[in-house]
Amino acid sequence: MAQELAPAGAFASIPALLARNVKEYGDRPAYREKEFGIWQSWTWAEAAEEIQNLAMGLLALGINRGDHVAIIGRNRPAHYWAMVAAQKVGAVPVPLYQDAVVDEMEYVLEHCGARFVVCGDQEQVDKVIEVQDKIHHIEHVLYYDKRGLRKYDHSHLHWYVDIQEEGRVAHARLEDEMAAREAELDYDSTCVMLYTSGTTGRPKGVVLSNRNIIESAKNSSEFDNLGVNEDILAYLPMAWVGDFIFSLGQAMWTGFCVNCPESADTLMSDLREIGPTYYFAPPRVFETQLTNVMIRMEDSGDLKYAIFHHFMDFAKGGAGEKHGMPKRKVTTQKKTLEQKIRHGFNYAMGIGFAAETIIENGIRLAFAKLRHGKNVRKHFKAKDPIGLNLYGGALKEYFKYRCGDVLVYGPLKDTLGFGRIRVGYTAGEAIGPEIFAFYRSMGINLKQLYGQTEATVFITVQPDGEVRNDTVGVPAPGVEVRIEDNGEIFYRSPGTFVEYYNNPESTADTKDPEGWVATGDAGFFDKKNGHLRIIDRAKDVGKMADGRMFAPKYVENKLKFYPDILEAVVFGNDRNMCTAFINIDLTAVGNWAERNNVAYASYQELAGHPEVLSTIQEHVETVNKSVAEDEMLSGCQIHRFLILHKELDADDGEMTRTRKVRRKIVEEKYAPLIDALYGGKSEQYIETEVTYEDGRKGSINATLEIRDAVVVGNTQGMAAE
């Protein structure tokens, strides 16, 4: 199908792109990592040498063509190098989720038949050693962080750096062999194998060719004008296709710099220090950041609080979209004198108005305090500076935005680490309209995309200037999309995966001979603007007992847009009404509890608090109203709900590692609760087994209260209207 596409010049593989980068950008930074409190950096030339040495070392260990090299660890340059080194010697890198428990890891390692494993540290080595009792094809284990591994049996365990050293020594002997293997790599040889997160059943190994990776990287880089000057922060799991495309595919294609954080805990401060220009995060990350900002604003002084809300409201009213978005074209040329003067003038105006805003509002606040005392926050609203009235309409709005930029948006973007951001993406789940608007109004070009591992990420993306909260954009360059009669979305693109490893049946199920791939998602194209809208997983879209459409995800997403609600699971397939499990967000609700003097000792206690239940009930009822507006989906209103006593957790198998709910498992595990929801009971006792992070098990029990929610215009008549 995609055979007619000619290879992009001579760069038919990642190692070939690396060689090009060394030639063109040899002394530009390629990788940075914060270690010992300092950003250490490697240029493309240095990185290439590290990769070369490791590849030689692997060759000296006896790696064969087509061997699988598992890579388990957090985002570090060394781990990215290991992937490229494996490709250089004709092997296939298989990055794994580093937080996977032993059982999950065992399945994947066995399935891919890895002979070599590259581990980050002792924790991962321990897991691999445990797995080795059952799987015997693992021959060599490399580790990067030496700590705690001194006493281990080193007959098959090697320090990464030692292997590099061996490779360096063996250089002369192995050079020809390696050159030969590298030359064999072409556009159709395997680039990487990535395991799906396994929302349903066992994870599947998706084989992606060089064509998939390079074409996708090329198309997407051109789509967003990514250049060599970008900086990205690599912090998403290495086993996820997104990270592979951003941190390896696009980085290799455009030659930009990949920055690795010091540790997972320092992520936020590292983000701020780097200030990425191109950024990707799942909606959850944006949500958490927004929640934190809001919590901190609650604790700020009255003047700051008032000014923050004044300018945020202004920006959300459309001014942000109009005046805030970064310029699409980045010129490396120096600014002309005229541009400099204009920029300086605008900035000076901004500062002037900012100073005026603070002084005027400060004085007004002082008077307001005399009148209202401690309640001043409720009564005091910030106002525009009088000076702005000198200007008419559009100009006034423009200067007000610049003023807000100086006072609020700029400092806030800087604090969040988005000071330099030019393109930001979010995907994986639907993002709340409030959250989306918040970031965009600040002048962050946050966009949505829709994709999956099998498509090498990109299916649809939102072009600059056509960004909407409820759609996922138009088909990405080179991608064809069609919608089946039942609503399922199919696509065909140069990024379409080769096959599922060792699983021809699944491959045939998903990909037809013409290359069309079923996404398993249901959606439709918006008639007005040609953007794709996703409703739900195609197989999750069901029918209720009376034949009305049941789209749980649609309702769940609406619920999850409330900061109080972390997760929601809606039931109703083949039933006469819909019900829901709800997980509260401990940060948001905990903060509310603190503010209102509600004492609680645990998540469970807070989740069972009657006032929390009432708040959630209000949210549910509001959602019901908005669901009722859509005639097709009006049956999905929630009649009864309860708040779960524990967070749904990947360690308990209730979610995937990418935090998607495993509906089946939840349904089985909490069957008594579902029976109670439909049985009309007002409370139900439940005992649940939980798995702690170290693998031990315990159990918690609780009696959960079940509440009825008001529904609009429904025939079931379960609740009073």
Place this chain on the structure above:
Amino acid sequence: MTTDMNADSYVTEDGRTIGPVVMDLKNITLRFGGVVAIKDISFNIREGEIRAIIGPNGAGKSSMLNVISGFYKPQEGEVWFRGSKRPQMKPYQVAQQGLARTFQNIALFEGMTVLDNIMTGRLNKMNANLFQQAIWKGKAEKEELENREACEKVIDFLEIQHIRKTPVGRLPYGLKKRVELARALAAEPSLLLLDEPMAGMNVEEKEDMSRFILDMNDEFGTTIALIEHDMGVVMDLSDRVVVMDYGKKIGDGTPDEVRNNQDVIDAYLGVSHD
């Protein structure tokens, strides 16, 4: 067990080398007025081992640690350090000999950042004078860089990068304990004294701390003497254990020996008097 634990040096089951005696305490008696805190106790600490001191409350464990660290002067007995009898010293002189300690009740500078606190552990390694420090030239700059690097290694080792710049006062208890350990470790001690490193911690924090203690001993070859109440931790971590009760030594030996010692069992579980 075939290893001869009385030999000059031997290798433990997990492959660590235990060397000759570094600290030898001979017939120590410590009195506060009429109260006898420590009564004629002798024991030694060998190079590279983890030595635990256990005992019920008020047994005199912390006093013992204070004698070792030079804070208390015993009325009777001798302290031998690396083959020579140690004269009465000020604690800072003891510190210069390569001893470092942590405290039962955390003794950090609350208003200072974690990094600054750890830097104070390097005080003995800095020689620049006030003037040099003030103008930040010559020795002062060079020393600061060297010591900062050493501190960063400790920070990396104890995994506290995320709180590097946080004032200690804002940290939770478990992290403060870790920072205190970091400060002691920054002094690159040859003998590290830990006074109840795991008091008041939950299981997970205890596991972390145990791992740090073992790794420290393993990576840097630091000799460690620790006081601890959690028997599970003590028995798992230490090579040899001294048991004290009412100021007297009632047991000394490997964890297994101590566990089966009748006096120790009596002291911990009580004795029936019929």
